[in-house]
Amino acid sequence: MKKVFIIIICFLLTSCFTEPKKENTVEEEIQVYEEKPEEKIDSVINNSTESAETSTKNSLVLFDNVNGIYPGKSSFNDAKYILGTPDYIDLVGEKNLDGTYSYTNKIVVYKRIGITLVFPSLNVNVGTIDAINVTDGFDGISKEGIYIGIKKDECLKILNEKFYLIRELDDNYFFAKDESIGSESQFIFKNDKLETIRTD
Numbered sequence: 001m002k003k004v005f006i007i008i009i010c011f012l013l014t015s016c017f018t019e020p021k022k023e024n025t026v027e028e029e030i031q032v033y034e035e036k037p038e039e040k041i042d043s044v045i046n047n048s049t050e051s052a053e054t055s056t057k058n059s060l061v062l063f064d065n066v067n068g069i070y071p072g073k074s075s076f077n078d079a080k081y082i083l084g085t086p087d088y089i090d091l092v093g094e095k096n097l098d099g100t101y102s103y104t105n106k107i108v109v110y111k112r113i114g115i116t117l118v119f120p121s122l123n124v125n126v127g128t129i130d131a132i133n134v135t136d137g138f139d140g141i142s143k144e145g146i147y148i149g150i151k152k153d154e155c156l157k158i159l160n161e162k163f164y165l166i167r168e169l170d171d172n173y174f175f176a177k178d179e180s181i182g183s184e185s186q187f188i189f190k191n192d193k194l195e196t197i198r199t200d
Helices: 002-055 075-082 154-164
Strands: 088-095 101-108 117-120 131-134 164-169 172-176 183-190 195-200
Touching: 075 101, 075 117, 154 172, 154 183, 154 195
Parallel strands: none
Antiparallel strands: 088 101, 101 117, 117 131, 131 195, 164 172, 172 183, 183 195
């Protein structure tokens, strides 16, 4: 009788101590398996997003190209490949005497980065880009130090030292690389600051 009683007590003591230990081990293993992979995935997503955002920068080569897009050479598909989908496309025209409008061309607007592409026809899929305007929101700077928002006096000083002034009209200045006939750029000022650069 004593032997049976001792065996029962040993069995009860063994089950009390061993069962909780097994459950804790399983819980710890599940926590390690479930949490660590999720943390790694979040880390990879966050790192890739940050690097993509910080690497985005506009480029400006005066009288030549904007972000690798060339007036007279690049097409709408070229621009979409480089810049992505535009914010909107609009018509440009003049008001007639009878109050109607005659639309002559279209503009493709990337407002978020301050770039507008001007097309010579109403079909952007035909031909090449006629001109590129950069304005507010464009964060690029040329190698000469020209950028949107630069003070008028500082900007004109750089332009007059390095390029050829073709003509000026109020706050609109037209410059070319040299005296020979070629591509020119228009620099438009407002409130004594550079507001728009138009490259043809």
